[in-house]
Amino acid sequence: MKDTEKKKTRLEKKFDKILIREDTGLIKNKKGSRAFRKLMSNRLAVAGIIIVSVILLASIFAPLICRYDPLKLDLRNKLQKPSMEHLIGTDQLGRDIFARIVYGGRVSILVGLGSALASAVVGVAIGAYTGYKGGLLDKIMLRLSELVMAFPQIILVLLLVTIMGQGLRNLIIIFTLTGWGGIYRMTRAQMLSLREEEYVQALRAFGLNNFSIAYKHMLPNAVGPIVVNITLSTAMFILYEAALSFLGLGVPLNIATWGNIVNIAQDLRYLQFFWWLWVPGAIVISLFVLGINFIGDGLRDSADPMQQG
Amino acid sequence: MKDDVIISVKDLKTFFYTNNRCNKAVNGVSFDIKKGKTLCVVGESGCGKSVTASSIMQLLPKLSRIENGKITYHSNEGDIRIDQLKKNGAEMRAIRGSDISMIFQDPMTALNPVYSIGFQISENIQYHTRLKKSERKDQSIKLLKEMGIPLPEQRINEYPHQYSGGMRQRAMIAMAMACNPKVLIADEPTTALDVTIQAQIFELMDELKEKHDTAIMLITHDMGVVTELADDVVVMYMGNIVENGTVDDVLRKPSHPYTKALLESIPVLGRGKNQVIEPIKGSTPDPYNRPKGCQFAPRCPYADSSCLVMPDESSINNTHSVRCWHPMEAV
Amino acid sequence: MLTYTLRRLLILIPMLLFLSFLIYLGLELTPGDAVSYMISPERYATMDPAELEAVREALGLDDPFLIRYAKWLGGVLKGDFGYSLQSGVPIRDIVFDRLPATLELSAGAIIISTIFGIFFGTISALKRGSIGDNALTLAGMLGVSVPRFIFGLLAILLFTFHLKWLPVGGRLRPGYEGFMDRLPHLIMPTLVLSATLVAGIMRYSRASMLDAMNRDFMKTARSKGLPEWRVNFVHGLRVSLIPVIVLIAFRLPILLGGTVIIEQVFQWPGIGSEFIGAVRSRNYPIVMMIAFFTTFAVLFVSFLIDLFTALLDPRVKLD
Numbered sequence: 001m002k003d004t005e006k007k008k009t010r011l012e013k014k015f016d017k018i019l020i021r022e023d024t025g026l027i028k029n030k031k032g033s034r035a036f037r038k039l040m041s042n043r044l045a046v047a048g049i050i051i052v053s054v055i056l057l058a059s060i061f062a063p064l065i066c067r068y069d070p071l072k073l074d075l076r077n078k079l080q081k082p083s084m085e086h087l088i089g090t091d092q093l094g095r096d097i098f099a100r101i102v103y104g105g106r107v108s109i110l111v112g113l114g115s116a117l118a119s120a121v122v123g124v125a126i127g128a129y130t131g132y133k134g135g136l137l138d139k140i141m142l143r144l145s146e147l148v149m150a151f152p153q154i155i156l157v158l159l160l161v162t163i164m165g166q167g168l169r170n171l172i173i174i175f176t177l178t179g180w181g182g183i184y185r186m187t188r189a190q191m192l193s194l195r196e197e198e199y200v201q202a203l204r205a206f207g208l209n210n211f212s213i214a215y216k217h218m219l220p221n222a223v224g225p226i227v228v229n230i231t232l233s234t235a236m237f238i239l240y241e242a243a244l245s246f247l248g249l250g251v252p253l254n255i256a257t258w259g260n261i262v263n264i265a266q267d268l269r270y271l272q273f274f275w276w277l278w279v280p281g282a283i284v285i286s287l288f289v290l291g292i293n294f295i296g297d298g299l300r301d302s303a304d305p306m307q308q309g
Numbered sequence: 310m311k312d313d314v315i316i317s318v319k320d321l322k323t324f325f326y327t328n329n330r331c332n333k334a335v336n337g338v339s340f341d342i343k344k345g346k347t348l349c350v351v352g353e354s355g356c357g358k359s360v361t362a363s364s365i366m367q368l369l370p371k372l373s374r375i376e377n378g379k380i381t382y383h384s385n386e387g388d389i390r391i392d393q394l395k396k397n398g399a400e401m402r403a404i405r406g407s408d409i410s411m412i413f414q415d416p417m418t419a420l421n422p423v424y425s426i427g428f429q430i431s432e433n434i435q436y437h438t439r440l441k442k443s444e445r446k447d448q449s450i451k452l453l454k455e456m457g458i459p460l461p462e463q464r465i466n467e468y469p470h471q472y473s474g475g476m477r478q479r480a481m482i483a484m485a486m487a488c489n490p491k492v493l494i495a496d497e498p499t500t501a502l503d504v505t506i507q508a509q510i511f512e513l514m515d516e517l518k519e520k521h522d523t524a525i526m527l528i529t530h531d532m533g534v535v536t537e538l539a540d541d542v543v544v545m546y547m548g549n550i551v552e553n554g555t556v557d558d559v560l561r562k563p564s565h566p567y568t569k570a571l572l573e574s575i576p577v578l579g580r581g582k583n584q585v586i587e588p589i590k591g592s593t594p595d596p597y598n599r600p601k602g603c604q605f606a607p608r609c610p611y612a613d614s615s616c617l618v619m620p621d622e623s624s625i626n627n628t629h630s631v632r633c634w635h636p637m638e639a640v
Numbered sequence: 641m642l643t644y645t646l647r648r649l650l651i652l653i654p655m656l657l658f659l660s661f662l663i664y665l666g667l668e669l670t671p672g673d674a675v676s677y678m679i680s681p682e683r684y685a686t687m688d689p690a691e692l693e694a695v696r697e698a699l700g701l702d703d704p705f706l707i708r709y710a711k712w713l714g715g716v717l718k719g720d721f722g723y724s725l726q727s728g729v730p731i732r733d734i735v736f737d738r739l740p741a742t743l744e745l746s747a748g749a750i751i752i753s754t755i756f757g758i759f760f761g762t763i764s765a766l767k768r769g770s771i772g773d774n775a776l777t778l779a780g781m782l783g784v785s786v787p788r789f790i791f792g793l794l795a796i797l798l799f800t801f802h803l804k805w806l807p808v809g810g811r812l813r814p815g816y817e818g819f820m821d822r823l824p825h826l827i828m829p830t831l832v833l834s835a836t837l838v839a840g841i842m843r844y845s846r847a848s849m850l851d852a853m854n855r856d857f858m859k860t861a862r863s864k865g866l867p868e869w870r871v872n873f874v875h876g877l878r879v880s881l882i883p884v885i886v887l888i889a890f891r892l893p894i895l896l897g898g899t900v901i902i903e904q905v906f907q908w909p910g911i912g913s914e915f916i917g918a919v920r921s922r923n924y925p926i927v928m929m930i931a932f933f934t935t936f937a938v939l940f941v942s943f944l945i946d947l948f949t950a951l952l953d954p955r956v957k958l959d
Contacts, residue, residue, distance in 0.1 A: 009926045015326045015374060022331040044781075145659060150942075151935045155896035158919045163666070235785070242787050243901055249919060265793050272801050282790045290785035297781075368862055397868050406865035418856040421875055423882075423954055433864040468954045484864070 009157035051291030056069065059105030066243065068096035070103040070256045082276050089276040092264065095256075096274065099232025101284055104256035107168065108285075111251070115175035116230045122228060123183030124219070131191025132214040141184070149181040161249055168251050171244070175237050183229050190222035224299075231296040235289045242286060243286050258285045314383060315491055315524050316342040316409070321378035321392075323357075323364045332596045334360045334373075336548035338479060339622075342492060347525040349535045349556075351571070352545035355593055362494045365394045365526075366411055384408065386490075391460070401439040410485035414497040416477035419470040426453075426480045427465030430628065433487040452483040456513060474504035479513065486517060489590035494526045500535070511538055532575050534558060543626075544568045546575045547593060547604035549619075554629030566609045601619075603633070611635045644950050652943050656936060660716070663932040664709050667925070716932075722917075722925045731929045734914060742910030746823075746899050748830040750888070753837035758884060760838070761845025762877055765853065776842065783839025789897050791832045792905035810907050829906040833898055837891070840935055842885050847881070852880040882953050890944035892938050 058065060068086075074094030082089040088097040128254035132140040148156070161284040189216070194200065203213050238258075244250030245259025246266070253260055265271045270278065310620055335357040342348050361422045363369050365380055379389040382404065394401040413419040421429060427599045430449040436439055440448065446465065449625040453461035456479040469477055476500060485493060495514065499507035515538065517523055527538060535556065542559040544552040544567065550564040563569045591608035596599055602608050606616040613635075621634045715722075721731035764773045799806045806828050852858070853876050862872045901911035905912065910928055918926035 011371075012374070015324070015331075018326050018329055018331050018747075019324065019376075140762055143655070143658070147655060150655070150659070150893065150939050151931065152893040152896035152938065154900050154930050155915065155934055158665070158900075158915065159927055162919050162922060162924065162927045163669070239787050243789055246787075246789050247901075247916060249905060249916075255865070262790070262793075268796075271793060271797060279791070282787070282793070285781075286786040286790065290781060293785050309839070366863060368859055397862075402799075402867065403863040405863055411863045413860060415856065415857065419860045421857040421861070423952070424875075425880055425954075432861075432866065436864065436866055470955050510776065521832070 008184050016148050022199060026204070042301060044294040045248060045301075048291040048298065051287055052295065055105060055288050055291070056109065058102050059109060062106065062122050064101040066096070066099045067103050068099040070099040071093060072096075072253070077273060079277075082220065088280050089115060091277050092097040092270065092274075093260075097261070097280065100256040100261050101258065102283055104258050104261055104281075105284070105288075107255060108238055108241055108258040109198060109249060109259070109288075111168070111175070112234045114235035115172050115179060115237040118172065119179040119182050120226060122186045123185075126180070127187030128214045129211070129224075131188035132195055133210055134195075137190075142188070145304055146179040148178065149185075150177070151244040153178050153240070154243070156284040157244070158249060161244075166249065166252055168255065169243065175240065179237065182226065183226065183233070186225060186229060187222060189223065191218060193219045194221055197241025208308045228296055228300045233290060234291040235282040235296065238285065238289055238292075312345045313346075315344045316343075316383070316526075317381045318361070318378075319379040319381070321364060321380060322376040323360050323373060324376045325360075325370075327372050327374040330597050333599075334548055334596070335364065335525065338379075338545070338548070338550050340539065340543050340550060342524050342526050343541065344491070344524050345365075345522040346537050346540040347514075347518060347527055348541045348543060349539035350526065350528045350543050350545060351530065351532065351535055353530060353593055355547075355596065356545045357548040358545055359496050360497055361524065362411065362528055365391065366405060366409060366494065367401050368389060368405075368411070376541065387498065393555075396530065403437070406485075406490070407434050407488035408490055409492045409494065410488075410490040411494040411496065412478070412481050412485045412498050414475070415501045416481045417469065417501075419481060420477065422469055425466050425468055426472070430480070430484045432463075433484055434509065436505055437488045437575070448487070449483075452487055456480070456486075457485045457509075460481070461634065468524075474502050475509060477506045478502060478506075478510055482510075482517075486523075487519055488492065490523065492524045494528070496528045497530070498527075500531075501531075504527070507534075507540065514538070518604065529594070532571055533565075544571070547599070549604060552629075552631045552634065553622075555627070558625070558629035562625075562629070564625055564636040565633050566611055566635070566637065567605045569637055570608075613636060641950065645947060648943055649947055652939060655939060657847070659935055659939070660932065661709065662712055663928050667712075667928050668705070668708075704708070719927045721933075724923060724926055731757060731926055733928065735930065735933055738909055738911045738914050741908060742912060744826065744907060745833065746895060746908060747831055747904070748826070749833035749899075750895065752830065753834040753850060754839055755826065756834070758845045758881070759837045759842025761842040761847075761884075762849050762880070762902050764846040765844065765849035765880075766872060768850065773912060777846075779818060780839040780842050783836055784843075788832070788836045788901050789905050791835055792829075792902055795832050799846055810909070825908075828907050829902050832906075833895075833902045836898055840891060840894075841884065841888065844886050848880040848883045849876060852876045855879070882907070882949060885945065885949050889942050892941055892945075896934055898939060933947060 001299075016152040021132035039255045047191075069208070072095060074090070077090050077092065080090040080094055086096050088101065091097055100200055105228075111170065127134050130141045151159075157174055160177065161170070164174065176180055200213065200218060203217055209218075242262065244264050245253075245257050248263060250259055251257045252264065254266055255305060260283050262278045262285070265278040265282075321335055322333070323333050325332040336359060338357070340348070342629050350356050350361065360373075364375050365617070370373070375392050378392060380391045382391050384404075386417075389400075389404070391401070391404070394404075405469050406602070406611055420426070427446065427449050430452060431442075431445045434445045434448055446477040450461045453464055458476055458479055459465055464472070464476075464480075469480070472480060482493075482498075498514075499510050502510065511534070514525060516526075518525055525538075527534070529535065542552075542554060542556050543550050544559065544565065546567050550622045552559055552563070553569045559568060560572065564571055567589075570587070573585070573587045576584060576586055576590055589608060590610075594604065594607065601610075602617040602619050603612070606612040609616070615634045620630050622630050623636070624630045625636065651675050677958065719732055722732055724734065760776055764776045765893060767773050806824050853872070857879075858871060858876060860876045866875075896912075899910065900915060902908065903910045903912035911934065915927065915930045917923075918930065
């Protein structure tokens, strides 16, 4: 009994405060895009932006913040614990781990973002046109995308790796080939609903050709969810790259990527006794992906007009 | 209290708190619902009619509350102050559904799509009576029959999407009438239906009123409906009642400029094609940015500086009252 | 219901055929002599060119592409999946040998994560904004952000090395066959796999429940004077379940992906780790056939879940 009374009072107090502010005219009408304000007020999204920026900038300006070459072997100094000399210590080949992480970020983020953008380009290009046009082409692409998406992505990726071989460029191509399905379906769905809008029929009546209508006029309206999708896809691809490299099947091991750094943990000795070899890398991956997810969620919330205040 | 009043609402204020703003959706509303009579609550969208109904049923959403006022239910066991009951407490829940029932605007969304109609009617009976399952089933069949749904034994096991629009609304009425409530609140029950079906539904409601002596509070924005069904009328605008009286009073001798404007904005059968139909000038103000004093003043052709203060309720006769500094004379 | 089933079958079967076609195309395109994985390696090694030519003809390798495809498909349907490039073991034997292990792992993970995911997601929605809700949401975010294999590694670090509770990997100790003996090995991989799945299901379940809670029929239910628990669970939860189950069907491919990685981390002798091994050694036939097999399974199980969902939703059932 008392519990519910107390809870009511907390909500009620909040109401009372709002009422007072309202009555005494303390409410100002805020300017600016509602979506942007919503995003900024989402604390998680802001935290995400900070995390992602810090890591991203660290990777971009790697040479400035780190004096070691990530590829330089120094077997005499191998397996050093973290110290003032080496912030995160050295790995089993004497390479500075901090350098590996920071330079590795470049590759991992490149793979992640690059693949996300590439699949978006493919998915949107196809989805916008076939979604608008419909007909046989649309049906074929739809079935094709269903098939591609029926494969467990990892299996399809590894299958293509087996056929095409490893390598940074191959990886991005493979990711794009396996990842375009989701964004294609989403764009297509948007097109299907936009197609019924009156302005589309008006454009058709004016005699505009299909490409123009689909890409120039309808697509900009679907931008919101596409951006959200790209954000979240980046996170997904970074995780995939990490998983593949961890297995030794991703980016070749001589190039530093976050996944490659953690690869060493497959060996149980290193896993147990040399935590600094893999734990910092694991943390960086997790934090970065977490940050992206925060941002993606925030974007999704702010673009959704139906959210309650 | 008069013998025939079943619910009396006095000075009800219900405020909404969303987006850290306060919307005074209902800002001082008083009226009575009389036994066996139909009270129509009329007004444009957003004037607070539905909120009033939700307040009486204590079905307000989480971010709102009854700020002030008295809602009294004059039951057989004495007067019950609804506004003071706990929203989901046992007392209020006993009243809801069995003493006071409500039907909603769109029966397709108001009914749960994954349960059969029979299940949903039975539920109401189950939680207010001690009838056994088979008895409840019989009762449900009886109700469907009473509401004019053919083949009720079969229909009982069907799902909402298998009913037509009019039948769904009948089913919802059946559900609401299951425990023979003293008051039926109908929130725009026919807005989502065809006009011909509309007529049938209202006929049905009238029958129920006669048969069970049910008081009906009918919320609508359609003056035509008011003419058909109302015994008493309450006209609302932006959270206030601007005019209150019998249907005769309000429709034949509209006193408030808003009522008059509403009546002039609908075509009347019989007046011919040369009748003048005047839309009401302007639009309803932003609820977060209200005008001072009388809310209708910005749109009122008779407004002057005295309208910067909200008018009190003034009586025209013992059934008819209005809130205006410049009440109209009879047309 | 019957028409719905037939319609879904009509979509499923061409997809499966197309899938098999793609796989066969892949097999054809991979380097190496086709004969080498259609007959056992011992024979291949010991044959001379003339015999090889005869075998080629016999196997119809000179026939046009479509006929070869048809023959291959027929073989597959009869259970002939070809042979491993390295060991010569019939692929069918490999697959069926390892299948129970993978099923054990994934079935357990699906069940656990579905139950807990829906449970936590629903509670989260009901207590929206509370500390519990925020904590669960954060946990969920972590669950989808931390890579699966990291979860696995951390689990091994904690439970095997620090706490010394559980064995590090593999499925059985030699000589022990019973389920109870297998259990200690099963716990970690299943829990780790579930942990990553729970997060996704929980988030979606929460969103679905919140959506259901906003629907009109909830107000109607309350207007009947029903107690809150009944409104929330009998009305709200029941409706919120449908999209969640649909989601789980969609997520099946991802589940399988996760299984592959987890099997590798824990050295679990299932199809996943076999697949990884085959990729590493460029054992094309195995790679192709496992890909075929798993995708086939996903399509088929999705089909079944589709039917199940239809049962849950009367709007579809009675069409």
